[in-house]
Each structure stands twice: as C-alpha cells, then as structure tokens.
Amino acid sequence: MSGEDVVRRCRKLARVSEEEERLTRRFATPAMARANALVGRWMAEAGMAVRVDAAGNLVGHLPGCDPDAGTLLLGSHLDTVRDAGAFDGPLGVLAAVACVARLRAEEVTLPFAVDVLAFSDEEGLRYGTGYLGSSAVAGTFEPALLELADEDGVTVRDALAAFGGEPDAPERASRRGERLLGYCEVHIEQGPVLEQREAPVAVVGAIAGATRAQVRFTGRAGHAGTVPMELRRDAACALAELVLAVEAAGRAEPGLVATVGRLSAQPGAPNVIPGAALASLDVRHADDAVRAAAVDGLRARAEAIAGARGLGVAWEGRLDTPGVAMDPALSERLAGAVAALGLPDVRLPSGAGHDAVALSALTGTAMLFVRCAGGVSHHPDESVAPADVAVALDVLDGFVRGLAG
Ligand SMILES: [Zn+2]
Numbered sequence: 256m257s258g259e260d261v262v263r264r265c266r267k268l269a270r271v272s273e274e275e276e277r278l279t280r281r282f283a284t285p286a287m288a289r290a291n292a293l294v295g296r297w298m299a300e301a302g303m304a305v306r307v308d309a310a311g312n313l314v315g316h317l318p319g320c321d322p323d324a325g326t327l328l329l330g331s332h333l334d335t336v337r338d339a340g341a342f343d344g345p346l347g348v349l350a351a352v353a354c355v356a357r358l359r360a361e362e363v364t365l366p367f368a369v370d371v372l373a374f375s376d377e378e379g380l381r382y383g384t385g386y387l388g389s390s391a392v393a394g395t396f397e398p399a400l401l402e403l404a405d406e407d408g409v410t411v412r413d414a415l416a417a418f419g420g421e422p423d424a425p426e427r428a429s430r431r432g433e434r435l436l437g438y439c440e441v442h443i444e445q446g447p448v449l450e451q452r453e454a455p456v457a458v459v460g461a462i463a464g465a466t467r468a469q470v471r472f473t474g475r476a477g478h479a480g481t482v483p484m485e486l487r488r489d490a491a492c493a494l495a496e497l498v499l500a501v502e503a504a505g506r507a508e509p510g511l512v513a514t515v516g517r518l519s520a521q522p523g524a525p526n527v528i529p530g531a532a533l534a535s536l537d538v539r540h541a542d543d544a545v546r547a548a549a550v551d552g553l554r555a556r557a558e559a560i561a562g563a564r565g566l567g568v569a570w571e572g573r574l575d576t577p578g579v580a581m582d583p584a585l586s587e588r589l590a591g592a593v594a595a596l597g598l599p600d601v602r603l604p605s606g607a608g609h610d611a612v613a614l615s616a617l618t619g620t621a622m623l624f625v626r627c628a629g630g631v632s633h634h635p636d637e638s639v640a641p642a643d644v645a646v647a648l649d650v651l652d653g654f655v656r657g658l659a660g
Contacts, residue, residue, distance in 0.1 A: 256353035256356050256357060256648070257641070257645060257648075258640075258641040258642060258643070258644035258645030258646075258647075258648060259641040259644075259645075260353065261346070261349050261350055261353050261641075261644050261648065262639065262641045262644055264297065264345075264349045265341045265342050265345045265346055265349055266341050267293070268290060268293060268294065268333075268341070268345050268349070269339075269340075269341035269345070271286055271289045271290045271293060272286055273285075273286040277337070277338040277339075277635065278335055278338065278339045278340070278341065278635065279335060279336075279337045279338065279339065279380070280333065280334055280335045280339070281334060281335075281376075281380045281381035281405075282311065282334055282375050282376035282380075282381045282382065282387055282388070282411075282414065283311050283375060283376075283381070283411075283414040283415055283417070283418035283420065284381070284414075284418075287311070287333065287334065287375060287418070288418065288419075290333050291307055291311075291313040291333070291373070294313055294333065294345075294348060294349070294352070294373055295307075295313055295315070297349070297352050298313070298315030298352055298355075298371060299315075300356070301315070301317075301352050301353075301355045301356035301359060302317060302355065302356075302359040303315035303316055303317050303352075303355060303371065304316045304317075304318075307419060307420070308391070308392070308420075308427070308428040309391065309420050309421035309424055309425050309426070309427035309428040310375060310387065310388050310391030310392070310396065310415070310420055310421075310425045310428040311375035311376075311387075311388060311415060311418050311419075311420045312372055312373060312374050312375050312388045312389075312391070312392060312428060313333065313372075313373035313375075314370055314371070314372055314373075315352065315355070315370065315371040315373075316368060316369075316370050317355050317358075317359075317365075317368060317369045317370075317371075318368050319364070319365045319366050319367040319368040319369070320364050320365070320366055321366040321367065323434075324365075324366040324367035324368075324434075325367050325368070325433070325434035325435060325436050326367060326368040326369070326370050326430075326433060326434065326435055326436065327365075327367055327368070327369050327370070327435075327436040327437060327439070327655065327658060328370050328372055328430070328435060328436075328437065328438040328439070328614070328618065329347075329351035329354065329369060329370070329371050329372070329438070329439055329440070329651070329655075330347060330348055330351050330370075330371050330372030330373055330374065330438075330440060330610070331344050331345070331346070331347025331348050331351075331373070331374065331377075331440050331441065331442055331609075331610060332344040332347075332348070332373070332374040332375075332376070332377035332378070332388065332389070332610055333345060333348060333373045333374065333375065334374070334375060334376050334377055334378050334380065334381075334388075335378060335380070336378050336380055336633045337380060338634070338635060339633060339634075339635070339637070340631070340632060340633065340634055340635055340636065340637020340638070341637060342443045342627065342632075342637050342638070342639050343442070343443055343445065343632050343633065343637060344374075344377060344378075344442075346441060346442065346443055346625065346639065346644070346647075347440050347441040347442050348371065348372075348373040350441040350644065350647055350648055350651060351371040351441070351651070352371055353648055354369075354648060354651045354652055354655060355369055355371060357648070357652060358652075358655070363656070365655070365656075365659045366659055366660075367436055367658070367659070369655070372389075372392060372438075372610075374386075374388035374389045374392070374610050375387065375388035376388045376389075377389065377609070377610050381405045381414070382400070382403045382404075382405060382411055383403070384400060384403065385608060386608075386610065386612065386613040387400065387411065388428075388610075389610040389612075389613035389614055390613045391425045391426065391428035391429065392428050392429065392430055392613070392614065392617065393429070393430075393431075393613045393614055393615075393616045393617040394426065394429035394430070394431035394616070394617060395613065395616050395617075396425045396426060396428075396429075398425075401415075401422060401425070430617060430618075431617060435617065435618040436618075436658060437582060437585045437618050437619040437620065437621065438611060438614040438615075438617070438618055438619070438620045438621070439585065439589065439620070439621045439622070439623070439651070439654060440609060440610060440611050440614075440620070440621075440622045440623070441622075441623045441625060441647050441651060442609060442622060442623070442624060442625070443624070443625050443626075443627040443632060443637065443639060444457070444603070444624040444625065444626060444627055444630065445606075445607055445627065445630065445632035445633075446603075446606065446630045447629065447630030448601075448603055448630075449601065449603075449624065449625075449626035449627075450626055450627075450628070450629070450630060452599070452601055454598065454599050454601045454626065455598065455625065455626050455640075455642070455643040455646040455647070456593060456598065456601070456623055456624060456625055456626070456643065456646055456647055456650060457601035457602060457603040457623070457624045458581075458586050458589045458590045458593060458600075458601070458602050458603075458621070458622070458623060458624075459581055459586075459602075459603055459604070459605050459611075459621070459622035459623070459624055460541060460580075460581060460586070460602045460603065460604055461541035461542075461578050461579060461580045461581060461604050461605070462541070462578060462579040462581075462604070462605045462607075462608060462609060462611060462612050462622075463512075463539040463540055463541045463546075463578050463604050463605060463606050464539065464540065464541075464543050464546055464575075464576050464577045464578035464579075465537065465538065465539045465546075465574060465575075465576050466536070466537075466538045466539075466546060466547075466550045466572070466574065466575050467535065467536065467537050467538075467572075467573040467574035467575075468535075468536045468550070468570055468571060468572050468573055469533060469534070469535055469536070469570075469571045469573055470494075470497065470533065470534045470536060470557055470568065470569070470570055470571075471531060471532070471533045471568065471569045471571070472490040472491075472493040472494055472497075472531065472532045472533075472557075472560075472561055472566050472567070472568050473490060473530070473531050473566060473567035473568070473569070474487075474488035474489055474490035474493070474528075474529065474530055474531070474532075474564070474565075474566045474567075475487075475488040475528070475530055476521075476522060476527055476528055476529065476530030476531075477527070477528040477530075478526070478527070478528070479525070479526040479527060479528055480526065482528060487528055488564065488565050488566055489528050489529055489564075490520065490521075490529045490530060490531050490532035490566060491520040491529035491532045492564070493532065493560045493561055493564050493566050493568075494518060494520070494532035494533075494534055496560045497515075497534060497553075497556065497557050497560055498515045498518065498534065500553065500556045500557075500560070501513045501514070501515050501536065501538075501553060504549055504552060504553055504556075505538075505549075508540070508545060508549060510540055510541060510542070510545070510604060511538070511539070511540045511545060511546070511549055512537075512538070512539050512540070512606055513536070513537070513538045513539075513549065513553070514536075514537045514538075515534045515535060515536060515537075516535050516537060517533075517534070517535040518532070518533065518534045518535070519532065519533050520532045521533075535573075536553065538550050538553070539606050540578070540604075541578050541604035542578065543577050543578050546578070554570055557570060576608075579611070579612045579615045579620075580615075581611070581615075581619075581620055581621050581622060582615075582619030582620055582621055584619065585619050585620070585621035586621045588621070588654055588657055588658065589621045589623055589650065589654050590602075591653075591657065592649075592650045592651075592652075592653030592654040592657060593623075593650050595653055596646065596649055596650065596653070598646065603624055605622065605624070609622065621654075623647060623650055623651070625639055625643050625644065625646075625647045626639070626640070626643050627639050628640070
C-alpha cells in the first residue's frame with residue numbers, strides 16, 4: 256500500500272460521521288460502529304482476524320509464527336473532535352493496517368504477533384474525558400466513569416451496552432499480563448515544527464505534562480469617570496501584566512509553552528473599573544521539574560503584581576498531569592528506521608495528549624509524528640502529503656522488521 260492509498264482511505268473514513276456536513280465521530284455512536292465496520296473490512300483484507308473488544312475498541316490480529324514471541328501493538332484512535340479533520344487518529348490506524356498489508360503482500364512472517372488497535376475514545380468529546388478505549392486496554396479504566404452521562408443523559412454504561420461492548424466488564428479489554436513488545440503510534444504532528452524544519456517525520460521524545468490553573472485578581476470596582484487613576488485598584492490591569500509575564504516565561508524557557516486562553520473582567524461594563532479579573536493558565540513542558548518551576552515562578556509573579564497594586568489574588572489549580580517519557584529502546588529503533596531512509600533525525604516533544612499516554616501504563620511506547628500542512632489539526636483543513644505518509648509507512652515497516660531481528 257502506498258502513502259496515496261492510506262490518504263485516500265483516511266478521506267473515505269472521514270465521510271463516516273454523525274453529522275451530514277462535517278466530521279464528528281464520538282465514542283460508541285452508530286457512526287463509530289460504521290467506522291469500525293469499514294476499518295475492520297480493511298483489516299480483514301490485510302489478513303487480520305478482527306474483533307471489537309469490551310470497551311468498543313476495534314482490534315485486528317495478525318498471528319506470528321512463534322507463540323512465545325509476544326505481541327507488538329500498533330494503532331491510534333478512530334473517534335474525533337467536532338468538525339474534525341481526516342487524519343488525527345485514523346492516520347495511525349490506517350498506517351498500521353497498511354504496514355500489515357505490506358508484510359502479507361511480501362510474504363514476511365514475523366515471529367511475534369501484531370495487533371492493530373483502533374481506539375474508541377481518545378478525544379473525549381462525548382463524555383469530557385479522554386482515553387476511555389485505551390485506558391481499558393491498559394487495564395487502568397476507572398469503573399466510576401461508567402456513570403458519566405453525555406448531553407442527552409446517556410451514560411457510558413448504556414452507550415457501551417448499545418454498542419455491543421461489555422459495560423459490566425470493560426476490564427476484559429485489558430491486555431495486562433500478556434507478553435507485549437511495546438506500542439507504536441503514528442500520528443500527525445498537530446504543530447508547525449516539522450514544516451519549519453523541512454522534515455517529513457519526527458520521533459517523539461516525551462508527551463508533555465500540563466498544569467492548568469485559574470487566577471483571580473480582586474480589586475475594587477468603581478466609576479470609570481469619577482475615580483482618579485491614582486486611587487484605583489483595577490484588577491484587569493494586574494491581569495494584563497500577568498498575561499505578558501506568562502508569554503515571557505514561555506519564551507524564556509526552551510520547550511515551555513504557556514497560554515492564557517480565557518480571560519474576563521468583572522463586572523464587565525465599559526464604564527466600570529474592573530473589581531475582579533480572571534484568567535485561565537495552561538503550562539506544558541516535557542520535563543515535569545521545568546514545568547513545576549515555571550508554574551511556581553508565575554504564581555510568585557501573580558502575587559508580586561497583586562502586592563504592588565494593593566489587590567488580592569487567588570490561585571486555583573485545575574489540572575496537573577505528569578509528562579510521559581517514550582520508551583528509549585523503542586524510540587531508538589524508530590529513529591534507526593528514520594536514519595536508514597537517509598532522513599534527518601528530528602526529535603520532538605508532544606504538546607498534546609495521545610493514546611500512548613494511557614498505553615505507557617501497560618507497555619513501552621514510541622510515537623512517530625508526520626508533518627501536517629500548516630500545523631493545522633482539529634479542523635477540516637487538516638492535511639498530510641501522501642509522500643510524507645509514504646515515509647511514515649517505510650519507517651514503520653523498518654521498525655517492525657527490525658524488531659523481528
Ligand atoms: Zn489524535
């Protein structure tokens with residue numbers, strides 16, 4: 256299978272949607288069942304035995320010739336965000352299917368088995384929580400999640416039952432205790448770095464950890480016309496200082512990204528001095544210690560800004576997820592397969608989460624990023640060049656054959 260073939264399949268799969276005019280495919284919906292059927296057909300054509308597991312993940316199995324040699328896991332997710340592009344997730348699944356198809360076409364028999372996993376939920380659009388599918392495979396599925404309800408009041412339990420999964424035993428999807436050789440995922444970069452470096456692929460070093468917080472400055476509201484400047488305690492001005500400090504912190508530390516994505520002033524009237532101001536904060540870095548130091552620094556800065564202006568400040572942590580390192584040995588193998596093609600050795604951290612985060616609790620993981628046009632993702636304009644996909648297929652092929660020795 257060529258890069259062109261894989262791109263064509265991604266585009267065909269993108270027409271399998273819950274909505275007429277745009278691609279939206281949520282966990283355990285009829286559209287997801289149709290996607291599983293289509294991809295399952297392609298898996299079967301590639302010579303794999305196909306099943307849907309207890310958590311709604313589609314699994315294609317290619318046996319190896321040595322039953323004691325274990326199983327290599329490949330894959331990505333088939334669910335999408337709302338109004339999605341065609342490649343975030345499906346590219347990794349269909350590249351893995353193409354890899355198996357190529358092995359079969361060339362009559363290569365591997366000692367180990369290969370399972371292609373097409374996860375049922377990574378984006379978390381339906382239930383606001385990601386990794387429902389991959390956490391079940393990793394054996395870390397939280398049973399409490401079964402009671403979450405979507406916007407129509409349908410619980411995970413009911414959705415999974417209607418989908419043909421096993422809501423009373425999602426742990427049956429777990430691969431814990433098996434002899435696994437690792438998990439490798441191909442994914443679009445979702446950023447502009449490969450394009451800027453003029454490289455088709457990169458090996459992912461780590462998936463960045465993230466801190467989210469909400470910061471609230473409290474001053475005193477007053478009349479915009481009558482309170483003199485020197486007597487004001489304007490919370491929005493403090494917030495403005497903090498926003499620029501966040502940008503400066505991100506720029507000062509290599510690999511650090513720091514964002515204020517939501518900000519508001521209260522009461523929010525043109526003729527009232529803001530008495531309170533709120534900002535969201537999102538800080539990410541592949542190294543947890545660097546991220547923690549940056550967050551501490553920003554917190555101290557917020558207090559200093561508030562102190563200098565006679566304001567109050569409250570800092571509320573919302574999320575703190577550690578970074579996930581990829582497996583060094585698998586990553587070196589992947590890098591070796593890139594080098595064997597004469598391509599530059601680009602290593603990137605991933606600023607976004609992936610199924611590999613969940614799978615890293617189960618087995619060693621490695622990821623290959625593929626250049627995408629303009630770094631655009633989570634958008635219908637998402638696009639990859641067939642030539643870059645062809646490179647990814649060659650890298651994956653080299654990686655899998657290399658593991659076979
Ligand atoms: Zn994805």
